[in-house]
Amino acid sequence: MKTKEITVHVNGTPHTKEVSTRLLLVHFIRDDLDMTGTHIGCDTSNCGACTILLDGKSIKSCTVLAVQADGKQVTTIEGMANGAQFHPIQEGFHEEHGLQCGFCTPGMIMRAAELLEKNPNPTEEEIRWGISGNLCRCTGYQNIVKAIQYAAEKMSTEAETA
Amino acid sequence: MIPPAFDYHAPQTLEEALSLLDEYGDDAKILSGGHSLIPMMKLRLAQPEHIVDINALTELEYIREENGVIYIGGLTREVALEESDIIHARLPLVSEVLPLIADPQVRNLATIGGNLAHGDPGNDHPAVMLALGATIVAQGPEGKRSIHINDFFEDFYMTALEPEEILTEIQIPVPPQGSGGSYKKLERKVGDYAVAGVAAQVTVDGSGACTSAGLALTNVHYIPFKVTDGEDVLVGSKLDKEAIEKAAGIASEQCDPSNDLRGSVEYKRAMVLELTRRALRDAANQARG
Structure with a gap:
């Protein structure tokens, strides 16, 4: 029983694979599914680069086993855009220069996705606490906060007109 | 890795x-x-x-209040506690510690039962539970048993749980009228383990005299450290400057921190002294209403 067949729904598509029980979810996503948008930074659940949504909750995929995601919904950065159209959070990072080297960006965006889902109009302080589990080594936090504020505004306008 | x-x-x-x-x-x-x-x-x-x-055992995820006791299932996520009205209304001390534990992603998965069962003196819940006088319920092949939190932490990363047991529930008595609690944590960065942490919970009567006190420390001892001698000084006092100084002095002297990346022994003792003062002052002010 050191391997197990699992089915994980990634960005809406089910993927069934026989995996080693010790395989980490981040490696399943990157190596088994070839979706390399999710990054591995510290590998110790500190930096947040590997953040994805598991059943809608932001989690650090370097500290979850792939077998734990069996039967669950995973959303990665690849699942955010609608075709060629950016998700409002991606647009925010683009418009507000929310990235420099870009390494932390997928994790920041996935964390911001749950943050805005729970709190559509966060204060600056709530955003800063909300991304406290994500490190940007370019120290570009000012613009990351602005990017999330941009997205919050855009998403509430869209929600109103919808 | x-x-x-x-x-x-x-x-x-x-x-x-x-x-x-x-x-x-x-x-x-x-x-x-x-x-x-x-x-x-x-x-x-x-x-x-x-x-x-055990993540499929959702029957162990609950927070409810019954007859003056808060019952929390062992598998309850930190985020559920953070979002619980019962916790905010009834256990301000717990509500204060939650945002200081790790970070939002970790709190989405991490459980209160795991935090306690791991027996790590660096975790934040143990000191809070010691200050609140919680009871741990463990279930094993022979059924359930209750373990008072004072008897739970036995040694470095060792608890009273047997390998065959699961921590199924935490029971916390709702503090009576005239109570206050505070957790003070010094950390190098958000989400880190404490350099030092102090949990204080006190109750005062109509005259302002302290009728019960809980005082416990995070990450400055080989186990989560209950400062019993400090509690004894507080009970019966008016929680005035003198009593608080004395209890904080005892906390700082009796703990046994190690010299590591988070600081020297001397520094940690100094931080315990100041954090204990602050935690007790805030808890006392809350209790006085």
Whole structure:
């Protein structure tokens, strides 16, 4: 029983694979599914680069086993855009220069996705606490906060007109 | 880093989980939030042959109040506690510690039961539970038993839990009118383990005299440290400057921190002294209303 067949729904598509029980979810996503948008930074659940949504909750995929995601919904950065159209959070990072080297960006965006889902109009302080589990080594936090504020505004306008 | 190989079990009922633990005993580790266990496995500090993943046991995720006691299921996530009106209204001390534990992603998975069962003196819940006088319920092959929190932390990373037992519930008495609590944590960065942490919980009567006190420390001793002698000084006092100074002095002297990356022994004692003053002052002000 050191391997197990699992089915994980990634960005809406089910993927069934026989995996080693010790395989980490981040490696399943990157190596088994070839979706390399999710990054591995510290590998110790500190930096947040590997953040994805598991059943809608932001989690650090370097500290979850792939077998734990069996039967669950995973959303990665690849699942955010609608075709060629950016998700409002991606647009925010683009418009507000929310990235420099870009390494932390997928994790920041996935964390911001749950943050805005729970709190559509966060204060600056709530955003800063909300991304406290994500490190940007370019120290570009000012613009990351602005990017999330941009997205919050855009998403509430869209929600109103919808 | 990839953890060493193990056999993976995902029981769907508590009974099934208990029978697996009964079968594998010491060779098995329970996986709940996994944010202590998986990092330890990556570093080969833990190499269990069997992993019993209890995340499907959603019957262990609850927060409810009954007859003056808050009952919390062992598998309750930190985020559920953070979002609970009962916790905010009834246990301000717990509500204060929650945002200081790790970070939002970790709190989405991490559980209060895991935080306590891991027996890590650096975790924040243990000191809070010592200050509140909680009771731990463990279920094993022979049924349930209750363990008072004062008897729970036995040694470095060792608790009173047997390998065959699951921590199923935490029971916290609702503090009476005239109570206040505060947790003070000094950390190098958000989400880090404490350089030092102090949990204080006090109750005062109509005259302002302290009728009960809980005082406990995080990460400055080989186990979560209950400062019994400091509590004794506080009870019966008016929680005035003198009593608080005395209790803080006892906390700082009696704890036994180690010299590490988070600071020297001398520095940590100095921080315990100041954090204890602040925690007690805030708890006393809250209690006086």
